[in-house]
Amino acid sequence: DDISPSAQNEYDRLLGGLLIEGFDERSCRSRYQFARYHKSERIPSPYLIERLRRQEALQKKCGPGTKAYSTAAEQLRSGQSINSTTDCKYVFLIIHAGLGNRMLEITSAFLYALLTDRVLLVDRYKEIGDIFCEPFPGTSWLIPSDFPLSYGEFTMSSPESYGNMLQNNVINGNMYRSLAGVKPPYVYLHLDGNYGFHDKLFYCEDDQQFLKDVPWLIIRTDMYFVPALFLIPSYQEELSKLFPEKDTVFHHLARYLFHPTNNIWYSVTKYYRAYLAKADKIVGIQIRIYEHKGILQRNGPFPHILEQILSCSQNEKLLPEIGVTDEAAGKNRTIAVLATSLSSWYGDEIRKKYSEHQTVDGTTVKVYQPSHEEYQKSRNRKHNMKALAEIYLLSMTDVLITSGFSTFGYAAQGLASLTPWIMYRSKNHAVPDPVCGRAMSIEPCFHQAPFYDCKVKRDTDLGKVVPYVRHCEDVSWGLKIV
Numbered sequence: 001d002d003i004s005p006s007a008q009n010e011y012d013r014l015l016g017g018l019l020i021e022g023f024d025e026r027s028c029r030s031r032y033q034f035a036r037y038h039k040s041e042r043i044p045s046p047y048l049i050e051r052l053r054r055q056e057a058l059q060k061k062c063g064p065g066t067k068a069y070s071t072a073a074e075q076l077r078s079g080q081s082i083n084s085t086t087d088c089k090y091v092f093l094i095i096h097a098g099l100g101n102r103m104l105e106i107t108s109a110f111l112y113a114l115l116t117d118r119v120l121l122v123d124r125y126k127e128i129g130d131i132f133c134e135p136f137p138g139t140s141w142l143i144p145s146d147f148p149l150s151y152g153e154f155t156m157s158s159p160e161s162y163g164n165m166l167q168n169n170v171i172n173g174n175m176y177r178s179l180a181g182v183k184p185p186y187v188y189l190h191l192d193g194n195y196g197f198h199d200k201l202f203y204c205e206d207d208q209q210f211l212k213d214v215p216w217l218i219i220r221t222d223m224y225f226v227p228a229l230f231l232i233p234s235y236q237e238e239l240s241k242l243f244p245e246k247d248t249v250f251h252h253l254a255r256y257l258f259h260p261t262n263n264i265w266y267s268v269t270k271y272y273r274a275y276l277a278k279a280d281k282i283v284g285i286q287i288r289i290y291e292h293k294g295i296l297q298r299n300g301p302f303p304h305i306l307e308q309i310l311s312c313s314q315n316e317k318l319l320p321e322i323g324v325t326d327e328a329a330g331k332n333r334t335i336a337v338l339a340t341s342l343s344s345w346y347g348d349e350i351r352k353k354y355s356e357h358q359t360v361d362g363t364t365v366k367v368y369q370p371s372h373e374e375y376q377k378s379r380n381r382k383h384n385m386k387a388l389a390e391i392y393l394l395s396m397t398d399v400l401i402t403s404g405f406s407t408f409g410y411a412a413q414g415l416a417s418l419t420p421w422i423m424y425r426s427k428n429h430a431v432p433d434p435v436c437g438r439a440m441s442i443e444p445c446f447h448q449a450p451f452y453d454c455k456v457k458r459d460t461d462l463g464k465v466v467p468y469v470r471h472c473e474d475v476s477w478g479l480k481i482v
């Protein structure tokens, strides 16, 4: 309360201390402008801020272009196992999948790097540099182009994968050492949705102890594996210091890490000011469809999905019902709906409905949809830029309705700190019952979560081990932090 307005502005601009001054503003406008469009009630802990500063120092000390990096890369090139451990250890993330997935996987890898005192480097060939600014000062998080391993060839069956090394008895996680007596210079961690039993032992305490001093960990994942880190005993104390409010992991880390590049940010803020800013309330509706009737009708039109969207928004009183206007209630209120979808049909139908009829309380409802790309094109730069812009626009709304299963929606809700209404996945082209429900928290869901008790060595329900890791609302076998 005794904080002056300018100190408050400074605090907001730096997202409560997540960010530091000193980056060039013009080359990445979104970094210091984000707070203007995103208020947050969630306060990062002083310890998280301290650890971020320490991580920045580590990234700078060990990052590309340093002596430490060349030494570490040289060890990979020569394929030599090393006995002496240097101060610099690395997590290198191979990036793939859609934009939402990428944000979740980068955040997971970053938290893992933070917990294990490793430098995070990311794949440079997946337009990451085109869509996000550098998050760390005075260094780059992009892996240099002369990185010695052809990591593009790593798959589930690569002999270098941790799962395969365990299975083939090259190493033995329980004994904290490789059978040859020395640790390999790198381990490939296959943590994609299709992974197997041995790959998933990554989430076990003993295996973490083994991986501790392997200089390079190369991770391929398309998931938000953070909830599993909360179940590993040796990380629990640190995690509760970093995140006294457990359900803010993605919220704080995504705000820290992701700053859309100028072109994207310009289109986001321009669209926001032109169509959304003036409304009394902004309702975001993220429509992602996973069922298809043959290849040509991937995104419908599916009348049952339109019905689901309208029932959810009207039953939950997020949008007004159509009907005879009670004149007294109409106070020239306007609601802007931001619809995002690969298809234009749903937004068009909602727009038609509200422009052809009056609402019971006299509210005017306007529907906007920035793009309709028709189908997913993960390798297309313009397409990815549009997708990221829409994730950020969704995160600027007041109320969010998302499609279950979709990481696109998770990213938006987490950036915003909005607890969404989740539309459940429909089966057999029928409207599900209930149509939607309020999420338990703003955290993303970890889809292909493990279900193994590492200590007693048998399958178990990991959604029942601690009160703050539960099964997701939309993916019954998934895990999320609440």
Ligand code: GDP
Binding pocket: 097, 098, 099, 100, 101, 102, 287, 288, 340, 341, 342, 371, 373, 375, 376, 377, 378, 383, 384, 386, 387, 388, 390, 405, 406, 407, 408, 409
């Ligand atoms: P998920 O597949 O729903 O979990 O989300 P991802 O973001 O990982 O992958 C979906 C990809 O499809 C996105 O990255 C976009 O390329 C595209 N996409 C899906 N929904 C939308 C949308 O509403 N708008 C735009 N522009 N692209 C979308």
